[in-house]
Amino acid sequence: MRFSLLVITTIIGASFTSCEDGKKQDITSEVIIGNGQMPNATNDITGNFHIVFGSGDSIMYAASTDHGKSFSPPALVSVLPGLAASHMRGPQIAATSNGLTIIACNKEGDIFSYNMTDSGNWIKSARVNDTDTVAKEQLMALSGDGENIYAVWLDLRDKHNKIVGAGSNDGGKSWSKNVMIYASPDTTVCECCKPSVVIEGNNVHVMFRNWLNGNRDLYLIQSSDGGLTFSNAQKLGKGSWALNGCPMDGGGLVIQNNKVQTVWNRKGKIYACEPGKPEQEIGEGKNCTLETADGKNVYAWIEKGQVTCLLPQSGKKTLGKGTTPLLKAIGNKQVLCVWENENEIYSSILSL
Numbered sequence: 337m338r339f340s341l342l343v344i345t346t347i348i349g350a351s352f353t354s355c356e357d358g359k360k361q362d363i364t365s366e367v368i369i370g371n372g373q374m375p376n377a378t379n380d381i382t383g384n385f386h387i388v389f390g391s392g393d394s395i396m397y398a399a400s401t402d403h404g405k406s407f408s409p410p411a412l413v414s415v416l417p418g419l420a421a422s423h424m425r426g427p428q429i430a431a432t433s434n435g436l437t438i439i440a441c442n443k444e445g446d447i448f449s450y451n452m453t454d455s456g457n458w459i460k461s462a463r464v465n466d467t468d469t470v471a472k473e474q475l476m477a478l479s480g481d482g483e484n485i486y487a488v489w490l491d492l493r494d495k496h497n498k499i500v501g502a503g504s505n506d507g508g509k510s511w512s513k514n515v516m517i518y519a520s521p522d523t524t525v526c527e528c529c530k531p532s533v534v535i536e537g538n539n540v541h542v543m544f545r546n547w548l549n550g551n552r553d554l555y556l557i558q559s560s561d562g563g564l565t566f567s568n569a570q571k572l573g574k575g576s577w578a579l580n581g582c583p584m585d586g587g588g589l590v591i592q593n594n595k596v597q598t599v600w601n602r603k604g605k606i607y608a609c610e611p612g613k614p615e616q617e618i619g620e621g622k623n624c625t626l627e628t629a630d631g632k633n634v635y636a637w638i639e640k641g642q643v644t645c646l647l648p649q650s651g652k653k654t655l656g657k658g659t660t661p662l663l664k665a666i667g668n669k670q671v672l673c674v675w676e677n678e679n680e681i682y683s684s685i686l687s688l
Contacts, residue, residue, distance in 0.1 A: 365405065365684070365685065366655075366656075366682060366683070366684050367404075367405075367406060367407060367682065367683045367684070368680055368681070368682055369387060369389075369398050369407045369410065369674075369680075369681040369682065369683055370389075370391075370396060370398060370407075370409070370410035370680070370681055371391055371410075371679055371680055371681075372389035372390055372391040372396050372410070372421070372676075372679065372680075372681050373389060373390050373391070373421045373422055373426065373676055373679060374389055374390055374421045374422060374424070374425065374426025374427070374660060374676065375387055375388070375389040375426070375660070375662065375674050375675070375676060375681045376388050376389070376426060376427060376428045376429050376478075376662065377429065377662055377664050377672070377674050378429050378430050378431045378436075378480070378664070379431065379664050379665075380431040380436075381431075381433075383403060383666075383667075384399060384400060384401050385399065385400040385403075385404050385407075385664060385672060386398075386399050386400075386429055386431060386436055387399070387400075387407065387429070387674060387681070387683075388413070388426075388427045388428070388429040388438050389410075389421070389426065389427065389676075389681050390419050390420075390421020390422075390426050390427055390440075391410075391421070392419070393415050393416055393417050393418065393419045394412055394413075394414075394415050394419070395412070395413040395414050395415075395416060395419065395427050395438065395440050395450070396410040396411065396412060396413065397410065397411050397412075397413050397429075397438070397458070398410045398411070398681075403666050403667075403670075403685075404664075404666055404670075404672040404683060404685050405685070407683070413427075413438060413450055413458040414440075414450055414458060414460055416440050416442055416448065417442065418442040418443035418444060419440060419441075419442060419443075420440075420441045420442065420443060420474035423528075423584065424475060424528075424529075424530045424584060424585075424586065424623075424660065425441065425473075425474040425475055425476075425530070426440075427439065427440040428440075428476060428477060428478035428487070429478065430478045430479055430480030430485045431480055432480040432481070432482060432483055432484065432485055432507055433482055433483050434483060434506060434507030434508075435451060435452050435507050436451070436452040436507075437449055437450070437451055437478070437480065437485055437504070437507050437508035438450040438451075438458070438508075439464055439476065439478050439487055439508070441471050441474040441476060441489075442474075443474070444469045444472075445465075445468075445469035445470055445471040445472035445473075445474070445492070446463055446465060446468065446469055446471065447463065447464040447465050447471050447476060447487070447489060448460055448462070448463055448464065449461050449462050449463075449464055449504070449508035449509075449511070450508070451507055451508055451509060461508055461509045461510075462508065462509060462510055462511055463511075464487055464489075464502055464511050465489070465491070465500075465502075465514060466502070466511070466513060466514045467493050467514070470491045470492050470493040470500075471489045471490065471491060471492070472492050473489075473490040473492070473497060473527060473528065475489060475490045475528070475529070475530045475531065475586075476488065476489035476490070476530070476531070477489075477530060477531050477532050477533045478533065479533045479534050479535045479540075480535065481535045481536050481537065482537070483505050483506075483507075484503060484504070484505050484535055484562065485503065485504050485507070485508060485535065486501060486502070486503045486504075486533055486535040486540050486562075486563050487501060487502055487503075487504075487511075487533070488500070488501040488517065488531045488533045488542050488544075489501075489531070490525065490527070490531065491514075491516075496519070496520075496523050496524040497524045497525050497526075497527050498516060498517075498518060498519040498520070498524070498525060499516075499517040499518040499519075499525060499531055499542060499544050499557070500514050500515065500516055500517060501514070501515050501517050501533070501540070501542065501563055502514050502515065502563075503535075503540075503562055503563045512563075512564075515563060515564065515565075515566075517542055517557060517566050518542075518544065518546075518555070518557055518566070518569050520546055520547055520548055521548070522547055522548050522549065523547075524547055525544055525545065525546050525547055526544070526545035526546060526547050526552050526582055526583075527547075527582050528582035528583075528584045529544070529545035529552075529582065529583065529584060529585060529586040530586035531543065531544040531545075531586060532544070532586060532587060532588060532589040533589070534589055534590060534591055535562075535563070536591050538559075538560060538561055538562045539558065539559065539560055540558065540559040540562065540563040540566075541556065541557075541558050541589060541591065541596055542556070542557050542558070542559075542566070543555070543556050543557075543572070543586070543587060543589045543598055543600075544557075544586070545583070545585075545586055545587075545600075546569070546571075550578050550579075550580070551576040551577055551578050551579070552577045552578075552579045552582070552583060553571055553572070553573070553576050553577060553602075554571075554572040554573070554587055554598065554600045554609075555569040555570060555571055555572060556569065556570050556572055556589075556596065556598065556611050557569040557570070558596075570611055570612070572598055572600070572609050572611060572615070573600075573602070573607060573609050573614070573615035574614050574615065575602060575615065577602045577603055583601065583622075585600070585601045585622050585623060585624075586600070587599055587600030587601065587624055587625075588600075588624060588625035588626045589626075590626055590627060590628045590633075591628070592628040592631065592633065593631060595610060596610065596611050597610060597626060597628065597633055598610070598611070598626075599618075599624045599625065599626045599635055599637075600624060601621070601622050601623075601624055601637075602615075604620055604621070604622065605617050605619070605620055606618050606619040606620065606621055606624050606635070606637050608626070608633065608635065618635060618646055619635070619637060619639060619644065619646060619652070620639055621637040621638050621639035621640070621644065622637065622638050623637055623638040623659055623660055623661065624636065624637035624638075625637070625661055625662050625663055626663065627663035627664060627665050627671055628665065629665040629666075629667070629668055629669070629670070629671055629688055630668035630669065630688065632648035632688065633648065634646070634647060634648065634663055634665075634671050634686075634688065635663075636661040636662070636663050636673055636675075637661070638658070638659055638660075638661070639654075641657055641658075641659075642654050642655070642656065642657060642658070643655040643656060643657070643658040643659075643661050643673065643675050645661075645663075645673060645686055647686060647688055648688060649688060653686065655673060655675070655682075655684050656677070656682075657677050657678075658675040658676060658677035658682065659675065659676055659677065660675060660676050661673055661674065661675040662674050662675070666685065668688075669687060669688055670685050670686060670687050670688065671685070671686050671688065672684070672685055672686075673685075673686060
């Protein structure tokens with residue numbers, strides 16, 4: 337994979353204050369990547385970072401070859417009329433040995449994949465959903481490992497939202513027959529919460545917010561054959577959230593030392609949880625995510641309109657106003673946090 341990057345982004349020095357002890361910490365330099373909404377990010381085996389986001393009907397892409405210190409000017413991937421890029425909906429990106437793959441959904445409910453060529457251009461390669469206009473909620477996730485990628489989304493075939501997935505072993509140039517991963521016996525899963533997916537070898541882990549017995553709780557469902565079949569869904573945490581409505585908050589999922597780690601919001605409180613174990617409250621807010629670095633979990637969420645990170649050693653840090661944060665590890669000592677604020681995409685580097 338080759339990338340031709342003209343890195344001209346200005347890095348603005350900044351320091352932030354720990355919410356725990358009030359002491360100033362030289363955490364990071366802040367970068368404004370470009371104008372847009374709903375960023376998603378991945379890193380490849382060389383350590384380069386790749387970010388995709390929406391701007392109107394345009395799918396935009398930027399990359400970093402210096403461990404997140406600066407990014408290339410945003411470049412147009414494609415124009416997709418009716419692009420979904422707001423309210424937890426937006427393009428997703430994954431890196432594999434086949435290169436970079438982006439998926440994006442339009443308002444009609446069709447998901448399309450895009451691939452970067454060796455010359456650095458993007459081509460529209462395939463449609464992911466094998467039945468027309470079934471992804472009308474436009475809520476989806478993508479993960480890659482080795483040669484394989486796997487996509488999951490909320491799917492309205494047969495009239496009720498369920499979790500459906502598809503895989504690709506050629507970088508998204510073609511997709512497998514869609515698999516019905518989970519359908520709630522109470523007619524529908526939570527209609528407005530984004531699912532999460534992580535693929536690691538032949539293991540596919542999917543987290544989603546269910547609607548079962550009147551409760552909007554998070555569930556985990558797993559596959560050991562590359563996403564062809566899935567086990568029974570497992571509820572996460574001991575408590576439940578009885579709610580006649582949708583919180584529009586899906587949470588985050590990673591694999592740490594072969595163990596699944598999750599984070600999610602219930603009643604405005606942020607909980608961390610391993611499957612089968614009691615949840616641990618770590619904060620208050622929404623839009624939570626997590627990453628693992630050096631065998632430790634790093635969390636981020638929105639608390640009172642502020643991007644808040646919880647680091648394993650130094651505690652809570654506030655990065656500033658924003659929404660929809662995401663985290664990616666930079667080796668074992670740092671993480672990159674990317675978020676959106678007032679139609680601009682920001683990033684910051686935090687030392688563990």
